[in-house]
Amino acid sequence: MSSLSLKPAYEYPIPFLADLMTRSFEGYFVPIQITETALLTMLRRDGIDLTASRVLMKDDEPVGLAMIARRGWTCRLAAMGITSNARSSGMGTWTMEQLIAEAQARGEQDMLLEVIEQNTAGVKLYEKVGFTKIRRLVGYKLENPQVESDEELEEIDIRELARQVTYHGMKDLPWQLSGTTIMQHTPPSRAFRINDAYCLISNPEPTDVAISSVLVKTRSRGAGLSGVLLRALFAKFPGKIWHVSPIYPEEMGFIFEHVGMVREPLSQWQMTRTL
Incomplete structure (x- = not known):
């Protein structure tokens, strides 16, 4: 049985995180190419906290990334992606449960995210772990x-x-x-x-x-x-x-x-x- 774990994103250099994020969104609805500069801009603008963000590990191999932004009592899942070889393994649900527990332990009161509406699997995942829709974004x-x-x-x-x-x-x-x-x-x-x-x-x-x-x-x-x-x-x-x-x-x-x-x-x- 596979061993799943999370590691703090700050333990990894920016070039590694940018490459992992790019690979984690391959084949997605909107594939993205994240450069080091683009990632640094994202961290600054969105208030992403690398001490709260996580690298997803499967059998000690990095297979995904969850970026957590924080402001006051609110946090946001700014991005979460899993590499193609680790998808459909229940890792998404497991990771979200861990991220929610960590946010609760930090004393935060609300967690936000955006998900592509046409990504029905993603929408179901977030609803499964307790998220509700506020509105459609266009x-x-x-x-x-x-x-x-x-x-x-x-x-x-x-x-x-x-x-x-x-x-x-x-x-x-x-x-x-x-x-x-x-x-x-x-x-x-x-x-x-x-x-x-x-x-x-x-x-x-x-x-x-x-x-x-x-x-x-x-x-x-x-x-x-x-x-x-x-x-x-x-x-x-x-x-x-x-x-x-x-x-x-x-x-x-x-x-x-x-x-x-x-x-x-x-x-x-x-x-x-x-x-």
Whole structure:
């Protein structure tokens, strides 16, 4: 019978963890290629704690990785993957039970995660260990929009946008959209505003640009300001492919649909478990 165990992720060098994470998501719904730089950025932005994160071991062989982010009394399973040779062996359930027990021992009160909705096996796993759905998260895409705008964008410090998101944003925003996460974005990402509408985008120099945050202050909602802001961005940076990752609450989808963005086929469930 196989021997299963977990080891602290901090015991392993960053290049090893990046390679293990890449291998753990091979053949997944969204295969990922994690470089050392990408992993370091993920650790910083998402508040991942390598002392609480775990390398999954099977017969003393590393076969997976569970990344745990922590803020206050809440933790988040930021990523969990198992290499193809160790899947379908019950390791996912066993690992989640251990991670939940460790979070309880640390005194945390809630555990969060996101899982691709179309990954029915993953959804069943998390429901099996006590997670419940909060809401559906969706993404969008728009290629080379032909837009003209006379609106003038004001570039602002990303920290200012983060403060506004913390004050005016939904109180249970997904982890990656929270003001605390936005605060960790740095150039070449850029933040802009028009009046009471704010937006954060990735480096606009490449062809593909991600929209990482959109916010309209409470007092100005319903006036179409988000559309004005996004169209001004499309005009300022023409010829781009604009991406919205599936981390936005479905109820925010109208923001992107109103400017012609097309919903992506993959969506996620935002899930929570009381500890």
